[in-house]
Every structure is written in structure tokens, then in C-alpha cells.
Amino acid sequence: MKRGELSGDITSVKIFEDYDRKIVVLLLCTVFLFMAGVYSNQRRIWMGEDSEHHLAKEYWVAGEVVNKTRMSLNQILSVDSCFLKPYIHIQKKLFRLGSELLPQNDGEIHLWHAKWFVYPYTRKLSRPSGVGNKVYESRMVELLDDCWEILEGLIQKNIADQKIKDAAELIYPSIAHYYSIYQGHYTGKFSLSRTRIGKSEKHRKRNYQLLLWLDTLKSSWEELGKTDQILRNYPFVAMAYQVTVHDTLKRIVLFLPFERRFDCEHGMVQRLLKEYYKIMSPDPKINWVLNLKYTNQEQSIIAYSTTVYSAKGSAINYIMDDICGMELPIEKYHLLNNNVNSRYLDSLGIFHLFKDEIELITNREES
Numbered sequence: 557m558k559r560g561e562l563s564g565d566i567t568s569v570k571i572f573e574d575y576d577r578k579i580v581v582l583l584l585c586t587v588f589l590f591m592a593g594v595y596s597n598q599r600r601i602w603m604g605e606d607s608e609h610h611l612a613k614e615y616w617v618a619g620e621v622v623n624k625t626r627m628s629l630n631q632i633l634s635v636d637s638c639f640l641k642p643y644i645h646i647q648k649k650l651f652r653l654g655s656e657l658l659p660q661n662d663g664e665i666h667l668w669h670a671k672w673f674v675y676p677y678t679r680k681l682s683r684p685s686g687v688g689n690k691v692y693e694s695r696m697v698e699l700l701d702d703c704w705e706i707l708e709g710l711i712q713k714n715i716a717d718q719k720i721k722d723a724a725e726l727i728y729p730s731i732a733h734y735y736s737i738y739q740g741h742y743t744g745k746f747s748l749s750r751t752r753i754g755k756s757e758k759h760r761k762r763n764y765q766l767l768l769w770l771d772t773l774k775s776s777w778e779e780l781g782k783t784d785q786i787l788r789n790y791p792f793v794a795m796a797y798q799v800t801v802h803d804t805l806k807r808i809v810l811f812l813p814f815e816r817r818f819d820c821e822h823g824m825v826q827r828l829l830k831e832y833y834k835i836m837s838p839d840p841k842i843n844w845v846l847n848l849k850y851t852n853q854e855q856s857i858i859a860y861s862t863t864v865y866s867a868k869g870s871a872i873n874y875i876m877d878d879i880c881g882m883e884l885p886i887e888k889y890h891l892l893n894n895n896v897n898s899r900y901l902d903s904l905g906i907f908h909l910f911k912d913e914i915e916l917i918t919n920r921e922e923s
Contacts, residue, residue: 622650635676674699674702832885
């Protein structure tokens with residue numbers, strides 16, 4: 557190789573090295589400016605004159621900066637990705653330090669817990685990596701325990717900071733929805749867990765309690781005049797609230813046979829009938845799922861069809877229509893465009909999945 561050619565190759569390498577170095581520096585500066593902007597914005601939101609627990613808020617603000625970055629990465633990475641572990645480690649450290657500066661009787665720490673460690677799963681109904689339906693999953697049970705602790709803490713403890721309280725009320729339906737859907741993991745395996753949940757006194761009581769807490773949340777929205785704002789600005793929150801109430805009521809009605817309390821005139825049965833008329837209404841102020849249609853039509857259709865036409869929905873339809881002779885609303889296709897996903901299971905499928913419940917009800921009716 558000639559000396560001139562070698563010199564030219566070295567020069568080219570240096571040019572590329574300088575170019576790569578500039579790209580790295582530019583990326584680092586961009587990340588720094590982004591983080592600085594997020595930090596400044598978070599301080600403005602959470603550390604105004606009307607905020608409470610300022611020392612603890614320093615850790616909350618820092619944790620929110622980490623959380624914004626982590627949630628952005630969650631768009632392309634799974635919740636449990638190894639690349640996100642450093643962010644989670646930092647958040648755990650900030651959580652521990654911040655919690656030491658908050659009063660024990662203040663529910664604010666439960667929002668930290670929810671937003672940083674639980675909401676990443678609940679926002680898309682994700683389960684920890686590797687969790688299945690056939691065996692006991694300890695990681696899923698731990699996550700459900702965290703959900704329950706958050707649901708209890710946010711509703712039963714006073715929250716001094718009004719902005720934190722507002723944020724807690726917005727995240728609450730998502731946590732409740734997740735717990736309601738996946739609570740079957742407590743029974744040893746998730747598959748066909750509905751009846752096992754119904755036979756557990758502990759979990760029956762929890763569903764009654766969850767419904768009470770959801771009612772308390774809605775009452776708070778109504779007292780403060782927030783309902784219209786939530787329907788308008790937070791359609792996902794409104795949807796999650798309505799389908800969780802509906803799902804919880806269906807579970808409770810299916811619990812009644814095990815409690816030897818089933819009656820077509822029972823308050824829970826009558827309330828569930830009203831909820832069917834709400835969720836199948838053409839009025840978005842009554843049928844809150846409709847509000848989501850304008851921002852995420854696919855998600856609204858999935859939420860509606862899985863709520864109304866699920867296995868539990870089919871069983872309830874059979875109980876109310878065939879056993880109780882109630883007049884249920886007719887599908888008007890406000891969300892569904894055709895008959896796809898708008899059929900109940902046939903009676904054979906219902907008897908197969910809900911054999912114990914149906915037999916207890918029909919035996920009672922016959923006696």
C-alpha cells in the first residue's frame with residue numbers, strides 16, 4: 557500500500573471518529589435538555605405554594621422525571637425489560653427516601669407506589685413476564701397484593717395535597733380494573749378461577765369492598781363537580797370505572813348462590829340490571845365507554861364487548877332473562893358495527909362454566 561493511500565485511510569477514520577463523537581455529544585445534550593425540561597415542568601406542577609410535604613416532593617419530582625423516561629421506553633420495551641432495571645432501582649431508592657418524609661396517615665405514598673411500580677402493568681393490563689394461566693404465580697399474587705394495598709390506602713387515608721389527591725382519583729379506576737380482572741390468580745391458577753373466587757369468603761368480601769370504594773370515588777367526583785371533566789378529558793378513566801363496576805357487580809351476583817342469598821329481587825341483581833341499561837345506552841353521559849370511542853375506537857369496542865358478552869356476561873344474561881324473566885336491553889350497535897363479538901354463550905357453554913352457580917339458583921327456584 558502506498559504511503560499516500562495509508563494517510564488517506566487514516567484521515568477518513570479520524571473524520572468518522574470525529575463525526576461519531578459529535579453524534580454522541582449531540583445525543584447526550586438532547587437527553588440532558590429533555591430531562592432538564594421535564595424536571596423543571598414537574599417542579600412547577602408539584603411544588604407550588606399550595607403543595608404539601610415539600611421535602612418529600614423533592615423525591616417525588618425526581619422520581620417523576622425517571623418515570624416519564626421509563627414510560628417512554630415502555631412504548632418499545634416490555635415492563636420487565638432488563639434495560640429498565642436501572643430506572644426501577646432509582647425509583648425504589650427515591651421511594652424509600654421520600655416515604656420517610658411523609659406522614660404515615662397520609663395516603664400520598666400510595667400514589668407514588670401506584671404510579672411508579674403498578675401502573676406500568678395496569679395501563680395495558682400487562683402481567684409480569686412469563687406469568688401464565690395454569691399454575692400458581694407468586695409474582696402475580698404480589699402484584700395483586702400491591703393493588704389492594706393501594707386501593708385501600710388511597711380511599712381510606714386522607715391526602716393533604718389536593719393535586720396528589722386529584723391524580724390518585726384518576727389512577728384509581730385503572731388499578732381497580734386490573735385487580736378485578738386478574739384476582740383469579742389468588743386461587744392457585746387463573747384458568748377457570750371464577751367459581752373458586754366465588755367459593756372463597758375472603759375474596760367475596762373483597763369484591764363487596766371494592767364496589768363500595770368505587771361508589772365512594774364516584775361520590776367524590778359528583779360532590780366536587782368533576783364528573784363532566786373526567787368524561788371530557790379522561791375517557792379512559794371513565795371507561796375503566798364503568799366496566800370495573802359492571803364486572804364487580806357481575807361477580808357479586810354470581811356469588812349470591814354460594815351465600816344462599818340469590819333472589820331476582822336482590823339489590824345487587826337490580827343494580828346490575830340498571831348497569832346493563834347504562835352501558836348499552838346511546839348517551840355518552842350515561843354510557844361512559846362511548847366517550848372513549850372518539851379517541852380510541854378499538855379499545856372502546858374491546859372494553860364494551862368483553863364487558864357485555866364475556867363468559868360472566870353470558871351467565872348473567874341467562875340468569876336475568878331465562879331464570880328471572882327480566883327485560884334486558886337490546887343491542888343497538890352504538891359501538892359494534894355488526895354481530896361480531898355481540899353474541900352470548902349458548903346454554904351448554906354457560907352450564908359448563910357456571911355449573912355450580914346455575915344449579916344452586918335453579919334448585920332454589922324449584923324448591
